[in-house]
Amino acid sequence: MKVLVALKRVADPDNANKVKIAAGGTAVDTTGLEWKTNPFDDYALEAALRLTENGKTPKKREGEVVVVTIAPKEAETTLRAALATGADRAIRVEATDGDLDGRLVALALKSIVDAEKPDLVLMGKQAVDGDSNQVGQRLAELCDLPMATFAATIKEENGALLVGREVDGGVLTLRVKLPALVTVDLRIVSPTSVFSRLTEAGFKYNDGVRFAPLPAIMAAKKKPLDVKSLGDLVSGAQLSTHYTKFERPPQRSGGGKVKDVSELVEKLANVSKVI
Amino acid sequence: MADALVVAELAEDGKLKKSTLSAIAFAKQALPALGGSFSILVLGSNTAQPAAELASYGAAKVYTCDDPSLAHYTAEHYAPTVAELAKKFGLVVATATSIGKDLMPRVAARIDAAFASDCSAVSAEGGKVVYKRPMFAGNAYGYCQLATPIQVATARQSEFEPAAPSGGSSPLEKLAKVAPGAAASRVEFVSLEAVKSERPELTEASVIVSGGRALKEKFFEVLEPLADALGAALGASRAAVDAGYAPGDFQVGQTGKVVAPSLYVAIGISGAIQHIAGMKGSKVIVAINKDPEAPIFQLADYGLVADLFQAVPALVAELKKRKP
Numbered sequence A: 001m002k003v004l005v006a007l008k009r010v011a012d013p014d015n016a017n018k019v020k021i022a023a024g025g026t027a028v029d030t031t032g033l034e035w036k037t038n039p040f041d042d043y044a045l046e047a048a049l050r051l052t053e054n055g056k057t058p059k060k061r062e063g064e065v066v067v068v069t070i071a072p073k074e075a076e077t078t079l080r081a082a083l084a085t086g087a088d089r090a091i092r093v094e095a096t097d098g099d100l101d102g103r104l105v106a107l108a109l110k111s112i113v114d115a116e117k118p119d120l121v122l123m124g125k126q127a128v129d130g131d132s133n134q135v136g137q138r139l140a141e142l143c144d145l146p147m148a149t150f151a152a153t154i155k156e157e158n159g160a161l162l163v164g165r166e167v168d169g170g171v172l173t174l175r176v177k178l179p180a181l182v183t184v185d186l187r188i189v190s191p192t193s194v195f196s197r198l199t200e201a202g203f204k205y206n207d208g209v210r211f212a213p214l215p216a217i218m219a220a221k222k223k224p225l226d227v228k229s230l231g232d233l234v235s236g237a238q239l240s241t242h243y244t245k246f247e248r249p250p251q252r253s254g255g256g257k258v259k260d261v262s263e264l265v266e267k268l269a270n271v272s273k274v275i
Numbered sequence B: 001m002a003d004a005l006v007v008a009e010l011a012e013d014g015k016l017k018k019s020t021l022s023a024i025a026f027a028k029q030a031l032p033a034l035g036g037s038f039s040i041l042v043l044g045s046n047t048a049q050p051a052a053e054l055a056s057y058g059a060a061k062v063y064t065c066d067d068p069s070l071a072h073y074t075a076e077h078y079a080p081t082v083a084e085l086a087k088k089f090g091l092v093v094a095t096a097t098s099i100g101k102d103l104m105p106r107v108a109a110r111i112d113a114a115f116a117s118d119c120s121a122v123s124a125e126g127g128k129v130v131y132k133r134p135m136f137a138g139n140a141y142g143y144c145q146l147a148t149p150i151q152v153a154t155a156r157q158s159e160f161e162p163a164a165p166s167g168g169s170s171p172l173e174k175l176a177k178v179a180p181g182a183a184a185s186r187v188e189f190v191s192l193e194a195v196k197s198e199r200p201e202l203t204e205a206s207v208i209v210s211g212g213r214a215l216k217e218k219f220f221e222v223l224e225p226l227a228d229a230l231g232a233a234l235g236a237s238r239a240a241v242d243a244g245y246a247p248g249d250f251q252v253g254q255t256g257k258v259v260a261p262s263l264y265v266a267i268g269i270s271g272a273i274q275h276i277a278g279m280k281g282s283k284v285i286v287a288i289n290k291d292p293e294a295p296i297f298q299l300a301d302y303g304l305v306a307d308l309f310q311a312v313p314a315l316v317a318e319l320k321k322r323k324p
Ligand SMILES: Cc1cc2nc3c(=O)[nH]c(=O)nc-3n(C[C@H](O)[C@H](O)[C@H](O)COP(=O)(O)OP(=O)(O)OC[C@H]3O[C@@H](n4cnc5c(N)ncnc54)[C@H](O)[C@@H]3O)c2cc1C
Pocket: A039, A040, A128, A186, B211, B212, B213, B214, B236, B237, B238, B239, B240, B251, B252, B253, B254, B255, B256, B257, B267, B268, B269, B270, B271, B272, B273, B274, B275, B278, B288, B289, B290, B291, B294, B306, B307, B308, B309
């Protein structure tokens, strides 16, 4: 199986409360925050690796994993990290975040999909900087692919995937025939959430994503990394989402303490009047 | 002048989902910028009952599309019909439920429209619609305008009070399902394992009792009596769900459900950025945690530093004393 994984780098999501708003409210300022791979995209890569191996022999890739990002040159560290973890090839499309919106990212990725013809496109359900949650669904439509968003489990069948999706009321299972597109949710990296056709039913992965061993980090420097320009992929690439203003949310005034449960109940009943 | 289209949502049993009323509220708030009216589209295999219900909200029209292939929602079958009708409108909106989030970007791509997701407010500025969106786990709000002829959006349910019926009866119009692309024949609904519960829905509850990793296998044993005493819905942190203590659809947070009840009780939850993003809009927040430095306390109106395994049963007993 050939899998294409879309990766985006984002400002360190665990320190998202340190983002600043530039003077005049014209931009979100993330200086001082480290770049990290969008966690959901790390999970998508892990799912791609699990789908292209026998869980028992993770060093042997059965098929191909290609990673792609649309980002400036510094984001090549994100791609190299993915190559070290097990991806075979990388593509970077030159653009800055300011050149992009969800519509353009999806259009650019469509032209990559057309050229690469993967059996499966795997991506995160949302990039946790913009929290937009749209590129996967858009890309599926542009490529006329069946999709399963918010995947918590994936089981490979003959020419299809059985995907368990976390939805509002529970778990919804879809079967999508390949080629298809899947966006992943948090639980996709649980020990028994992804099974390729080669992985035995009782197999358990370690919880979470795998880490690249040191020799692999060295070897990844030699793996192919192609660079393309956004203009070559999308003609007349014009933004259609224009941010005019940013602001900080109002701060809550918390920090109150109670000494025991009877004071708590008294406050809830007589001060806040919520019970 | 342009009109707005609301895409309604039905539950698996075919009943109208209350979440739809938030999208109606959104559409009404966008009308000053659009200058037109709003209509509603409902799709399913038997829309008569929900359509009748929707006819009392003041819509210019209620469109219905009935087809056996629409009995279970799949974006591949729904999007073409929504996108075709959308061409008559300037703005198309649904509520950001798991269906709205799945469907609307696909609709947007089909008509090459820009899309604003999970909006917390909508307003008019110089005749343009301005969408307010939480970003960076709710640590910034961005205001954006969409430059395509048709605009697509989803509304954050907790930020839009459900629209109230305004009487009258909107005219109904039947639509034929638009033939879908090849993708539709390659996706198959297999099953929905619904989490059954007598409790209110998380996104609609006025009180939520939410548990974290600290609950361990005693998640339900400890929290159910408290939820019963408060008439609350149950929620959870990611860590509690990942560990299998609570089902996935309990998760509150940046990437789970966003809630804004009048009372949110966080028990054994540390208060990570991603969790806070989903509950900081709550009116009153209570935290019970044994670590006095836990970040959740900075947010809580009433913090109780205590071992939850003692404090929660004591709290239940105290509540019972009040309400015999
Ligand atoms: C991409 C991404 C998305 C995420 N999305 C979400 C999301 O939507 N929602 C979410 O919740 N998280 C989310 N997370 C996870 C988040 O970062 C935290 O890891 C998670 O919220 C922690 O859950 P917790 O508070 O239950 O566990 P912990 O952080 O382990 O906290 C447990 C708490 O319990 C307390 N405790 C322990 N024993 C007791 C006791 N006996 N009595 C009282 N207190 C006790 C401890 O002091 C501690 O504060 C996301 C993470 C990532 C990377």
